[in-house]
Amino acid sequence: MSQRRVEVAVRVRPDDTQRPSCVVLNARRRVVTVSDELGAHSSLGSRSYREDLLLDADVSNKEVFRRLILDKMNAATPDTPDTLCFLAYGHTASGKTHSIAGSDAEPGILTLAVEELLRREGVVEVAMLEVYMDSVYDLLAEGAARRIRRRQGPTGMSIIVESLATCTLSTVAQWSAVSAYGMKSRRTAPTERNPRSSRSHAIFTLKSRGVRLCLVDLAGSERQTVFSPQLNKESIAINKSLSRLSTVLEALSVQQTKEDGTRSYVNFRDTTLTVLLQRYLSGASMTTFLACVHPSLQFYPETVSTLRYTQRLKKIRTSTTRSDANDISELRFSEHQTLLDELTRLRTQVKESRATSDMLAAAQRQRIAELERSLHEQRASNTRRGASAQREGGHVERAKDARRIAGWLLSRVLGDMPQLNVGYDDYFDGYFPESIQVIGYVSPMACLAPRAARDTRLAFLDVGDVAIGLSMVDAGIPPFVRLHKVTCHDVAMWEGHECDGDGHAVYVLAFFEVDERTMEPIEGGGAGRLACCGGYLSSEPLLPLATVLCMREDAPDAAKEAVLQRLVALQGEQEDALDRRAGHSREASTAMDEGVPVEALLDRSLVDRGGGADEASLTSDLSHEVARQARDTSNIMTPFRALSSSDESDDTSSNSTSSGSSAAALHSPAAAALEDVHVEAETAPIVPTAPPPPEAAAQRQRPAESPARAADAPEARTKLTSEEPPRPTPPVEHGPTKSTPPEPEPPSGAAAKQLPQAPAETSKKPLPPPNIEEAMRKGKHSKKGKVKGDKLVKPSSCTCNIM
Numbered sequence: 001m002s003q004r005r006v007e008v009a010v011r012v013r014p015d016d017t018q019r020p021s022c023v024v025l026n027a028r029r030r031v032v033t034v035s036d037e038l039g040a041h042s043s044l045g046s047r048s049y050r051e052d053l054l055l056d057a058d059v060s061n062k063e064v065f066r067r068l069i070l071d072k073m074n075a076a077t078p079d080t081p082d083t084l085c086f087l088a089y090g091h092t093a094s095g096k097t098h099s100i101a102g103s104d105a106e107p108g109i110l111t112l113a114v115e116e117l118l119r120r121e122g123v124v125e126v127a128m129l130e131v132y133m134d135s136v137y138d139l140l141a142e143g144a145a146r147r148i149r150r151r152q153g154p155t156g157m158s159i160i161v162e163s164l165a166t167c168t169l170s171t172v173a174q175w176s177a178v179s180a181y182g183m184k185s186r187r188t189a190p191t192e193r194n195p196r197s198s199r200s201h202a203i204f205t206l207k208s209r210g211v212r213l214c215l216v217d218l219a220g221s222e223r224q225t226v227f228s229p230q231l232n233k234e235s236i237a238i239n240k241s242l243s244r245l246s247t248v249l250e251a252l253s254v255q256q257t258k259e260d261g262t263r264s265y266v267n268f269r270d271t272t273l274t275v276l277l278q279r280y281l282s283g284a285s286m287t288t289f290l291a292c293v294h295p296s297l298q299f300y301p302e303t304v305s306t307l308r309y310t311q312r313l314k315k316i317r318t319s320t321t322r323s324d325a326n327d328i329s330e331l332r333f334s335e336h337q338t339l340l341d342e343l344t345r346l347r348t349q350v351k352e353s354r355a356t357s358d359m360l361a362a363a364q365r366q367r368i369a370e371l372e373r374s375l376h377e378q379r380a381s382n383t384r385r386g387a388s389a390q391r392e393g394g395h396v397e398r399a400k401d402a403r404r405i406a407g408w409l410l411s412r413v414l415g416d417m418p419q420l421n422v423g424y425d426d427y428f429d430g431y432f433p434e435s436i437q438v439i440g441y442v443s444p445m446a447c448l449a450p451r452a453a454r455d456t457r458l459a460f461l462d463v464g465d466v467a468i469g470l471s472m473v474d475a476g477i478p479p480f481v482r483l484h485k486v487t488c489h490d491v492a493m494w495e496g497h498e499c500d501g502d503g504h505a506v507y508v509l510a511f512f513e514v515d516e517r518t519m520e521p522i523e524g525g526g527a528g529r530l531a532c533c534g535g536y537l538s539s540e541p542l543l544p545l546a547t548v549l550c551m552r553e554d555a556p557d558a559a560k561e562a563v564l565q566r567l568v569a570l571q572g573e574q575e576d577a578l579d580r581r582a583g584h585s586r587e588a589s590t591a592m593d594e595g596v597p598v599e600a601l602l603d604r605s606l607v608d609r610g611g612g613a614d615e616a617s618l619t620s621d622l623s624h625e626v627a628r629q630a631r632d633t634s635n636i637m638t639p640f641r642a643l644s645s646s647d648e649s650d651d652t653s654s655n656s657t658s659s660g661s662s663a664a665a666l667h668s669p670a671a672a673a674l675e676d677v678h679v680e681a682e683t684a685p686i687v688p689t690a691p692p693p694p695e696a697a698a699q700r701q702r703p704a705e706s707p708a709r710a711a712d713a714p715e716a717r718t719k720l721t722s723e724e725p726p727r728p729t730p731p732v733e734h735g736p737t738k739s740t741p742p743e744p745e746p747p748s749g750a751a752a753k754q755l756p757q758a759p760a761e762t763s764k765k766p767l768p769p770p771n772i773e774e775a776m777r778k779g780k781h782s783k784k785g786k787v788k789g790d791k792l793v794k795p796s797s798c799t800c801n802i803m
Ligand SMILES: Nc1ncnc2c1ncn2[C@@H]1O[C@H](COP(=O)(O)OP(=O)(O)OP(=O)(O)O)[C@@H](O)[C@H]1O
Pocket: 012, 013, 014, 057, 090, 091, 092, 093, 094, 095, 096, 097, 098, 099, 103, 194, 196, 197, 198, 199, 218, 219, 220, 221, 292
């Protein structure tokens, strides 16, 4: 006996347009009214349609699933068809795909059905296909295998889709993977009304022991107003298949039972879609049509058309037919047993992998706790350090600014006196392969204290860019960065160096001291390990000790000079910003803006120091700061430690009159120069000076005095410095050769233009007495050669140290 097995539900999606609504639902009477109060589509007027079920815009997919599928699954009896079919129908952008496939935020009916079947039976078989331009494509197959053929089953009622891939699933995770793959394979395209409009009809089949489900996401009926050959072709195919479906439904709705008990003929063969849906519309299933509508007045004609369609569906009557035994969707008993076995095996696997992941999670939790503890400790120690810095010298921020400016002034001195950097340069040079040369570096002040010993507790990061390297001194680097070990010589593996215009590579390496609390070596061959040296992983933000610029040794000097000029220019920009903030004069940076060579900056800085009262007091502040930092090695930004006495016995024996790390740092050649700057700025009037008498030169070559001695004898220091000529650098003795002092090497290039040749011609402030001979006597021969024979010379490519 024929009966009604097609149910119709109307779902109104939320309105995303700013237009008035044209749909009113009367849930009690189950009537939808579509009205055009503004008369925009007056010819159609207001219509009412009675439906089986109404779902308004607040209803979720879960609720739709419960009311339209779950309730039927629960109410199934041996007399009802074992197949449930669910078709989403409606115009474009009305919410069909949202209902069936859902979104990341809201799972669709398909996922909810898979989860339910897995819960009930532990296993489910899934197939997905799409009908595109009247051809069938397997959504779970790849490449050419996607296009598949259909054929009539032996009884004529069923359709067999040949070689359709089916997946047997036992977990939700497996389903997630399968559905993501299948959905991605669907043909979609942006259209006028839907940025992800389905260009095909999709049919999803779920089979388990008791139930089989067919979910159909029909492509939306649409009118193309924008000309696009492809979209138009697709639209024609979509509208044609929907129109044939409509014809079939119309025929079914008026289908008569003949005298011999047979039913009048309905032609399903015109399109692939109707062929595939035949069994679901002919009594072998309980079928639900979900008519999706958009409430906006803009979609008034489409909404009326969809609801008219539903009226036809309500008239369809079918007689029950049983499933075709040869249908591919049939699960046979032996298969069932196999599936149960597989299910048991998979469940055991899941249990085991859960145990493993529990162990991993416990280890990770422990590691996180450790990291949090050390972070906490470090924060506490930073706070203590910050508080003591405030007690000592006032505001921390101001001290930082002063340090930067002081560092810059000092770099001008050192820029022209590379011999004072000898220990520092050698320190970094010692780490790199012969082919790589250090050409400049950016560092906080106290790092200038040379460290002769090769200390392997250093790590570096190739930051790839001079500007980034410069800003890192202040900003630091974020945590969880992999750093190279200092011994890493595999230059090809250093990341992302920049190249100058002529293709000369510039390596910008930020150096960090290895701290066991915040950095750990990466052991084993895991993915996090650097292939060249293994590397360290930092778990905390870090501030570099120094950022070192390197180039290939054989790069032309002009290229090296250009990189340094760029560094100087960048530093100038930073200094400008600081000046603006602090309200200082910009005069000091003018030279950099104009691109004056590094050598010339020394003179300009000395002239600046001879300026007005404000500058003099600034210089005095700065020189205090310089000296203070030379003593202070505890700052977080200056973790270079002082020279140990075993490393530098010569240094300490010749220079030191006190002990302890700060004293050691102070008596390095650079620190001696700093001390000189300090004393001079405090006491010396700035006067043009005469060339030094030989004794003064000899005096200048003596070891630097301790701060205590300097403070005790300001007169002597004043006298000494006032007698100092700024240039030329005196000859030095080196090694065993104690011959006649050679002539000082004349300055060359830009330096020759800028540096005074005779003291009488200049008003520049005299240079503090650097302890050059001491530095040279220490025998720190840079492999780049800062000493030639008995002569002290500038390196062929200048080294610039800028803070
Ligand atoms: N009930 C709803 N709740 C929230 N968002 C919805 C709802 N219905 C539809 N949408 C959203 O509207 C947009 C269009 O919906 P969807 O893609 O489902 O339309 P469609 O009817 O399948 O269109 P087409 O036929 O062009 O493929 C999507 O971004 C979707 O998330």
